[in-house]
Amino acid sequence: MAIQFYEKEQLFKLDTKSTTYAIGIVDEEKFVGHIYYGEKVSDYRLGYLMRTEEPPFVPSKNDRDRVSFLDSFAMEYPAHGLGDYRESCISIRTLGGNVALSLSYISHEITKGKVPFQGLPSSFGSEEECSVLSILCEDKVTGIRVVLQYGVFEDVDVITRSVKVVNGGAEEVYLTKVYSACLDMDNKEFEAISLHGSWARERHKQVVPISHGKYSVESIRGETSHQDHCFMALQTKGTTQECGEVYAMNFVYSGNFKVMAQSDQFDQVRMVMGIHPEDFTWKLMPGEEFQAPEVVMVYSAEGLGQMTRTFHDFYRKHLIRSPYKDKKRPILINNWEATYFDFNTEKLIAIAKQASELGIEMLVMDDGWFGNRCDDNRALGDWFVNEDKLQGGLKYLVDEVNKLGMKFGIWFEPEMISPDSELYRAHPDWAIAIKGRTPSLCRNQYVLDLTRSEVLDYAYECVAKILRSANIEYVKWDMNRQLSDIGSAELPADRMGELYHRYVLAVYEMQERLMKEFPDLLLENCSGGGARFDPGMLFYSPQIWCSDDTDAIERLMIQEGTALIYPLSAMGAHVSDCPNHTVGRVTPFETRGYVALAGTFGYELDVTRIPAADREMIPEQVAMYHKYNDLVREGDYYRIASYADNHYFDCYGVVSKDKKEALYTFVQVLNRPNYHSRRICLKGLAPEKQYRIEGEERIYIGELLMKAGINVPNPWGDFVGKLIHVTEV
Numbered sequence: 117m118a119i120q121f122y123e124k125e126q127l128f129k130l131d132t133k134s135t136t137y138a139i140g141i142v143d144e145e146k147f148v149g150h151i152y153y154g155e156k157v158s159d160y161r162l163g164y165l166m167r168t169e170e171p172p173f174v175p176s177k178n179d180r181d182r183v184s185f186l187d188s189f190a191m192e193y194p195a196h197g198l199g200d201y202r203e204s205c206i207s208i209r210t211l212g213g214n215v216a217l218s219l220s221y222i223s224h225e226i227t228k229g230k231v232p233f234q235g236l237p238s239s240f241g242s243e244e245e246c247s248v249l250s251i252l253c254e255d256k257v258t259g260i261r262v263v264l265q266y267g268v269f270e271d272v273d274v275i276t277r278s279v280k281v282v283n284g285g286a287e288e289v290y291l292t293k294v295y296s297a298c299l300d301m302d303n304k305e306f307e308a309i310s311l312h313g314s315w316a317r318e319r320h321k322q323v324v325p326i327s328h329g330k331y332s333v334e335s336i337r338g339e340t341s342h343q344d345h346c347f348m349a350l351q352t353k354g355t356t357q358e359c360g361e362v363y364a365m366n367f368v369y370s371g372n373f374k375v376m377a378q379s380d381q382f383d384q385v386r387m388v389m390g391i392h393p394e395d396f397t398w399k400l401m402p403g404e405e406f407q408a409p410e411v412v413m414v415y416s417a418e419g420l421g422q423m424t425r426t427f428h429d430f431y432r433k434h435l436i437r438s439p440y441k442d443k444k445r446p447i448l449i450n451n452w453e454a455t456y457f458d459f460n461t462e463k464l465i466a467i468a469k470q471a472s473e474l475g476i477e478m479l480v481m482d483d484g485w486f487g488n489r490c491d492d493n494r495a496l497g498d499w500f501v502n503e504d505k506l507q508g509g510l511k512y513l514v515d516e517v518n519k520l521g522m523k524f525g526i527w528f529e530p531e532m533i534s535p536d537s538e539l540y541r542a543h544p545d546w547a548i549a550i551k552g553r554t555p556s557l558c559r560n561q562y563v564l565d566l567t568r569s570e571v572l573d574y575a576y577e578c579v580a581k582i583l584r585s586a587n588i589e590y591v592k593w594d595m596n597r598q599l600s601d602i603g604s605a606e607l608p609a610d611r612m613g614e615l616y617h618r619y620v621l622a623v624y625e626m627q628e629r630l631m632k633e634f635p636d637l638l639l640e641n642c643s644g645g646g647a648r649f650d651p652g653m654l655f656y657s658p659q660i661w662c663s664d665d666t667d668a669i670e671r672l673m674i675q676e677g678t679a680l681i682y683p684l685s686a687m688g689a690h691v692s693d694c695p696n697h698t699v700g701r702v703t704p705f706e707t708r709g710y711v712a713l714a715g716t717f718g719y720e721l722d723v724t725r726i727p728a729a730d731r732e733m734i735p736e737q738v739a740m741y742h743k744y745n746d747l748v749r750e751g752d753y754y755r756i757a758s759y760a761d762n763h764y765f766d767c768y769g770v771v772s773k774d775k776k777e778a779l780y781t782f783v784q785v786l787n788r789p790n791y792h793s794r795r796i797c798l799k800g801l802a803p804e805k806q807y808r809i810e811g812e813e814r815i816y817i818g819e820l821l822m823k824a825g826i827n828v829p830n831p832w833g834d835f836v837g838k839l840i841h842v843t844e845v
């Protein structure tokens with residue numbers, strides 16, 4: 117049984133294959149306390165850990181120091197305003213101006229199976245795979261009820277958290293903060309790992325020690341962002357890929373978020389995650405409820421590597437829904453870096469023709485095919501085909517590409533509106549803006565106010581109409597600016613604080629509609645590269661464009677950070693032209709292929725114009741993709757060396773679940789004198805199995821390859837790569 121309630125002890129024990137999570141109900145006021153999260157323990161008698169016999173005394177025993185109790189007790193879901201001065205998870209404002217809440221246990225329910233939340237992305241699991249604990253708490257004074265929700269995925273070692281807030285009072289209240297999860301722990305000299313960056317430099321990992329005060333990672337940009345990522349892991353000092361304890365949280369959400377670790381006066385650490393409270397209020401009428409997005413929690417006693425593999429398995433099995441999730445994706449060629457806005461039917465067909473001869477399977481027409489979109493200053497919103505560019509129309513082009521044996525895909529940016537567009541001239545109030553202020557432009561565009569149903573319907577229909585008009589099998593859904601000037605022409609003043617969250621819900625609704633109407637469509641999300649690469653979007657699309665930076669060397673760090681949490685099956689990665697359009701670096705075509713192999717794989721170049729020697733390599737790369745993609749998509753990921761840490765070389769591997777096959781990618785970034793070869797210890801193999809390395813005669817046992825390692829000959833030059841393919845004999 118994954119969830120047990122021990123009546124006498126008033127204790128819940130949540131067990132997965134290797135972890136235990138324990139919750140206790142204490143005192144006459146029935147506070148819901150956190151007891152333990154960590155390695156699996158068999159004994160359920162964990163209540164002694166709750167410190168109810170130690171000072172400061174619990175309120176029923178000594179109410180004189182109630183504040184001291186609240187300010188130190190480990191809470192499952194701490195509320196605001198009554199004496200817990202650490203970061204709270206929920207706060208409200210009543211009509212009378214009061215902000216406090218005190219949550220007491222009322223009842224609980226244990227159920228089997230998990231269906232996603234209505235209107236929000238979230239994990240799912242069958243009755244055999246997942247049990248759900250719902251603990252109902254209430255604040256007696258306001259009538260506010262909070263349901264603490266725990267999804268226990270026994271086999272994959274994941275616990276999901278969320279809350280639903282119900283207004284059980286007689287008058288409306290305003291929620292001013294609703295986080296989704298809290299974890300109160302003793303300080304184990306934690307370090308926080310988080311992911312940061314910028315445009316073209318997403319998700320670089322950062323490690324900082326946690327000391328007194330608050331350390332937070334957050335976005336108030338209306339999307340997850342290039343800059344910060346909705347993830348934090350607390351690791352014990354000295355944690356490596358294999359050793360050390362890791363507590364990780366990742367948010368299944370694509371808008372404003374905050375994740376924070378706070379070390380308090382008693383060296384206890386509180387970690388919280390949820391929607392960012394800044395500019396957030398939600399009006400809740402009597403009887404109404406608010407469902408907060410989900411947090412995925414992973415505990416690993418075996419270092420970061422195990423955390424990574426747990427997230428990968430969980431997302432592949434319990435979050436990504438697309439029919440493509442377990443399938444090889446068509447190798448695509450995208451014309452963005454090939455032509456930018458300068459293309460027409462003839463040019464695209466020429467690229468497709470050449471690409472099809474080389475084994476590429478799908479042409480994706482990027483930005484610039486609609487309205488008067490001759491550059492990025494205009495026409496977003498005018499989703500009608502520009503027949504000056506696409507002579508003969510879209511269907512003609514798609515049919516011609518299909519005749520070459522290739523699929524066809526198309527780019528959209530449905531959430532946006534250019535001031536220079538027919539749409540804006542007809543509906544200037546459809547842009548998000550504050551009344552009386554000229555909204556700030558970004559890439560010369562505004563964001564559509566999708567919280568208005570007529571705007572959402574219009575934007576959806578624009579996409580759907582195009583998809584209905586031809587055999588289009590793939591969509592790249594882009595979002596190229598972050599939100600600002602938060603104001604809607606329709607929302608009343610006391611609901612304006614709902615706009616950020618309503619916007620995210622509207623995007624989800626559009627993508628849900630799209631998947632319902634076009635269930636076989638392959639959707640790839642994108643946001644100026646990888647600014648919305650998050651679990652929320654993975655619920656709708658099995659792959660996300662990882663970054664606008666396609667340079668193989670820059671990608672090493674971007675893909676390392678991304679793969680820390682997300683499966684390789686989800687990482688959009690392409691081979692592009694050189695000198696690279698973002699950094700001007702020249703790397704061998706071969707290395708670009710090896711690096712893109714760690715993702716969905718494709719091309720982003722004008723195949724008719726690249727050097728012949730590079731073009732000749734494409735059929736080999738295509739064959740390599742077909743040979744390895746099942747392994748890359750479904751295998752277990754092992755990081756061996758990090759270019760981000762050592763500044764010279766990078767190495768990671770993917771091992772099949774049955775450990776019969778593995779592929780290791782080695783990239784030497786900078787060559788150094790005097791190195792004849794590098795000793796690499798392979799990871800993830802079965803110690804007792806016998807293996808052969810492709811290209812070699814000798815047989816090794818797994819133990820030797822992992823403990824003693826192999827010598828990788830020092831390649832000549834910089835930016836050179838090598839694949840090491842290992843199979844069981």
Ligand code: GLA
Pocket residue numbers: 452482483492527594596642643644645646661663664
């Ligand atoms: C974003 C995407 C690119 C490309 C351009 C088009 O930057 O990340 O891949 O589609 O938009 O404008």
